Amino acid sequence: MGASKSDHFSEKQNTLATMAKALGHPARIAIIEFLLKTESCICGDIVNELPLAQPTISQHLKELKNADLIKGSVEGNAICYCINEKAMEKLQHYFGNIVNKLEKRKTTCC
Amino acid sequence: MGASKSDHFSEKQNTLATMAKALGHPARIAIIEFLLKTESCICGDIVNELPLAQPTISQHLKELKNADLIKGSVEGNAICYCINEKAMEKLQHYFGNIVNKLEKRKTTCC
């Protein structure tokens, strides 16, 4: 087959997988880190920063946006992309919760 | 092409992308959550828990292991899989750091 059976999993699981998947490419990690580094919301400069062609970057931005990890707003004839803070908080909490639960365990396995 | 240009990105970026990619499938999120839920390190029970065939689960486990998100140790004729706490801490800190940096910003964009 090839298609993932997302209907068999919960809404939350699918949302999280979508977010993680969007971060599952070094170029997209690099984009997030670039957006974090630049105080102002830089847009097309990402193309100059990364070793990828403009259409490729545009596609990566689209995927980050679809996963709700970044936001984009029209700013003149350019577009201002920036990190969606809420999404990052969500991820932080998700992994924080996992770490908490693991720490509470008495039994250490493996 | 199709292959990702991982050589153009930093070691850290690639490692993180690999971890995120491994979590980028609902079945693998479900596996992590199942390992978290069961106090003891359940192994083959995952097959009974998820709506996927045994070879598929085995493959997903392999990817989680390759990304260093879980550990597996032989336990009789079964295998005890469990979450790699350090990996989860790494992810928590990564997103925590992003959230911190975003919070410190005066300018709110988008």
Add this chain to the structure above:
DNA sequence: TTAATATATTGCAATATTACGATAAAAAAT
């Protein structure tokens, strides 16, 4: 209006992922 600038979309080739039946491997139980 026309040209320039910035970003998105289309189309396509190369490659990777997902899923599973069949089968192998390895230890435990009989």
Add this chain to the structure above:
DNA sequence: ATTTTTTATCGTAATATTGCAATATATTAA
């Protein structure tokens, strides 16, 4: 030794991702 149990691997089909040239779109500048 044979069977059972548990997990891994192989082979393969269906689908998704990655990357980019070419092109479209949309806004600003001239």
